[in-house]
Amino acid sequence: MPDLDIEEIRKILPQRYPFLMIDRVLELEAGKKIVALKNVSFNEEYFSGHFPEQPIMPGILIIEAMAQASIILFYGSQNSEQNKKLSYYLGSVKVRFLHPVIPGDQLKITIEPLKMLSNAGIVKARAAVGDKEIAVGEISFMAKENTP
Amino acid sequence: MQEIDTEIKDLIAKVIEKEPDEIDPNARFAEDLGVDSMMALEILAAIEKKYKITIPEEKLMQFTTLNETVKIAKEFLDKKDA
Numbered sequence: 001m002p003d004l005d006i007e008e009i010r011k012i013l014p015q016r017y018p019f020l021m022i023d024r025v026l027e028l029e030a031g032k033k034i035v036a037l038k039n040v041s042f043n044e045e046y047f048s049g050h051f052p053e054q055p056i057m058p059g060i061l062i063i064e065a066m067a068q069a070s071i072i073l074f075y076g077s078q079n080s081e082q083n084k085k086l087s088y089y090l091g092s093v094k095v096r097f098l099h100p101v102i103p104g105d106q107l108k109i110t111i112e113p114l115k116m117l118s119n120a121g122i123v124k125a126r127a128a129v130g131d132k133e134i135a136v137g138e139i140s141f142m143a144k145e146n147t148p
Numbered sequence: 149m150q151e152i153d154t155e156i157k158d159l160i161a162k163v164i165e166k167e168p169d170e171i172d173p174n175a176r177f178a179e180d181l182g183v184d185s186m187m188a189l190e191i192l193a194a195i196e197k198k199y200k201i202t203i204p205e206e207k208l209m210q211f212t213t214l215n216e217t218v219k220i221a222k223e224f225l226d227k228k229d230a
Binding site for chain 2: 091092114115117118120122140142
């Protein structure tokens with residue numbers, strides 16, 4: 001089971017600060033499953049406004065972390081030559097949020113494909129903190145070559 | 149087989165967020181109904197899930213109308229039963 005560190009993740013994900021939402025990959029089974037971590041610290045910028053009196057991680061950023069984990073899973077099932085110049089687009093998102101995420105939490109994101117094509121995918125996404133399920137849903141996305 | 153036609157129409161309606169009545173069997177997905185490639189993929193995945201079949205990626209290009217989609221679904225359902 002490969003465990004990708006942040007350097008390896010940075011080679012795959014095009015996102016950068018402050019929008020790189022995966023810190024580590026615990027498990028990656030090409031085309032089948034990925035388990036990834038996002039550490040949530042009080043230093044995250046958005047906590048100053050969301051919310052001043054009660055810091056809660058915005059749900060859309062949990063979705064973003066799920067989407068980025070999905071990119072790594074997708075990337076692993078493609079041939080690397082064609083991967084280099086891709087941008088990723090969300091198609092649709094159906095996610096239910098079950099509990100808030102607060103500073104100090106470690107989000108564990110699990111993604112399993114429902115349908116993976118050469119240029120797109122639909123995945124089942126779950127996020128948990130410890131044993132507690134935080135969010136569950138379905139995400140569809142596609143990859144397109146960057147226009148030069 | 150009439151039942152499958154209705155089921156698939158309902159399923160497509162749900163994906164593209166229209167009423168089933170709005171979907172004419174021969175309406176062109178892209179031109180008439182605004183179905184993009186992502187929605188087509190979702191339709192394919194929903195059909196696979198409902199009927200527990202696998203439709204290969206190449207067939208996605210042939211998802212052009214409700215009638216064509218039903219035809220492809222039936223083709224793979226027949227293969228499954230065979």
